Amino acid sequence: MNSNATVFVVDDDSAMRNSLKWLIETVGMRVETFASAEEFIKSYYPGRAGCLLLDVRMPGMSGLELQEYFAEQNITIPVIIITGHGDVPMSVRAMKAGAVDFIEKPFNDEQLLDSIRSALEIDQDQRVIQAERAEIAARLAQLTPREHEVMEMVTNGKSNKEIASALGVSAKTVEAHRARVMEKMEASSLAGLVKMVIAANLYKDH
Known part of the structure; x- marks a missing residue:
């Protein structure tokens, strides 16, 4: 797994952000936290290795809207949706839009970590494929x-x-x-x- 990969946590609940940061760092992964989708967009630049841990329901831009924004910008980063019980229909929509998993609160720590590992593997695989395609495109040119x-x-x-x-x-x-x-x-x-x-x-x- 890419040692430079970062888990980006976007959640408006500060207690949840801190809890997730602590949990993910205990297994040696890099973490960056953000209180809103807008804050994340301002600091993220396409191409960074990692995955996105995203709350569905947030003030301002929602998790689904952030996911749609990335799709419009052709930014491919694996997304894991964190959801409350009432948000399951929204999470299903997010899955249909390409999210790799959705985790219901309260969640099992090991289940979440397994999901993050899978998302990081997907990101790494995508990067290999993108590099190969870019090389072929250069030859075609x-x-x-x-x-x-x-x-x-x-x-x-x-x-x-x-x-x-x-x-x-x-x-x-x-x-x-x-x-x-x-x-x-x-x-x-x-x-x-x-x-x-x-x-x-x-x-x-x-």
């Missing part, structure tokens, strides 16, 4: 428009002859483009190139 065309046709199962016919060039020219695509994409096989193209499409969607 090196391709010429014609190389992009050839790559698309190759990964769609077209033969060199079919590609040559479609583009109005010789098969040798297609072979040359194909070799440059493999080199620039650092692909050792066609299967490897296909995997990268799939990952690149995911990259564009996010």
Whole structure:
């Protein structure tokens, strides 16, 4: 687990914030606490490793509104919702919006810590995937428009002859483009190139 990962606690109840901070720090995790969603937004910058422990019902911006704000900004940080019994329907909404867990008050300490560990693992996995996609995007940026065309046709199962016919060039020219695509994409096989193209499409969607 990332040693720089931080558990961000956002709760308007000072006693709850202090209790959570103490509990999480007893197992050696970093903690930062905030009294409101607005306070958290001001101090947080995207890219920090960690997870968010979030109270649903708070004055000002609610937990759900903070979650929606992050979704609009394309900020991906795993969210654990802390809820009172009356907030369960809201928490279900939060889960549908992508929260990784919701914990009802009063909660079991070990259950909460397990949930935090899972959220931090999710964050770490997401970072690995994002780094891989960024690397693939950088390789794609090196391709010429014609190389992009050839790559698309190759990964769609077209033969060199079919590609040559479609583009109005010789098969040798297609072979040359194909070799440059493999080199620039650092692909050792066609299967490897296909995997990268799939990952690149995911990259564009996010």
